Amino acid sequence: MITSDMKISEILNKYPQTLEVFIKVSPHFKKLENKILRKTLASRVNVIQAASIAGVNPDDLLIELNKAIKKDFDMSDTISKNYKIESLNDNKPDELKSISEDIIIELDVRPILEQGKDPFNDIMSKIRELKQDEILLLINSFEPIPLYSVLGNKGFDHYTEKTADVFKVYFFRKKENFKQMENKLFDQTESELKTEKVIELDVRELPPPEPMMKIFEKLNELDDNTILLVHHHREPVMLYPKLEERGFEATAHKIDSNYYKVLIFKKQHKDV
DSSP states (O other): OOOTTSBHHHHHHHOTTHHHHHHHHOGGGGGGGSHHHHHTGGGSOBHHHHHHHHTOOHHHHHHHHHHHHOTTOOGGGSOOOOOOOOOOOOSOOGGGTTOOGGGEEEEEOHHHHHTTOOOHHHHHHHHHHOOTTOEEEEEESSOOHHHHHHHHTTTEEEEEEEETTEEEEEEEEOHHHHHHHHHHHHTSOHHHHHHTTEEEEEOTTOOTTHHHHHHHHHHTTOOTTOEEEEEESSOOTTHHHHHHHTTEEEEEEEEETTEEEEEEEETTOOOO
16 A cells, blocks of 8 residues: 555555556656656655645545555545645745845756756755855745755755746745754853863964864764864855765854854754
């Protein structure tokens, strides 16, 4: 039986005949005819997410898929559930109401998809290149629902606009969350900081490339419960992709024009 949480690629691998069902239910699923997209995009999307992206009822899609693999499928086997679907966030956040066009980095993935390619790596590359105050504007022909949770785990919030068949999704850093994290760290006493295992490193007076070298040395001391707090004279944007390669994340907060506080922690860190 095909269930709501099964990935589309898994369904197509087990039951190739369901490809016709997908396309019959919605022309949107014509993309599944492309083998590369079937292997990449479809591996990240389950039935509920696919139904939401295509704008069809999840129960209707499940029924049609199961009827295709089991001729005597009993429709009573499929019951309507309270599906949790991440979809359009139509409340424009304050962060986007008065922003400069200069900080919006645009990526239109429609040409990539038309070439039958997976845009995921292009998106993640743009995300890694974003400066602290920059916003990624992703333009797509469908709502990239699975991407919301992927980038949400990386500290990004989203706001989505739909015009005709075009989706414009703004990904921006969760400033409020960072503020909470910052307050939690910097409101503590010195003894409490030690309990939280925060390592501080001041590189403001060091000439290049010593700040980066000192930071890399300290990475060896970080475990899942330890955060590195770096006092830097500028935002180390060139450092971010190198940290990403080593399994770390970083977020910076500008104190003044010559002073940034940078928090570095392992990707799996969940406590702040």
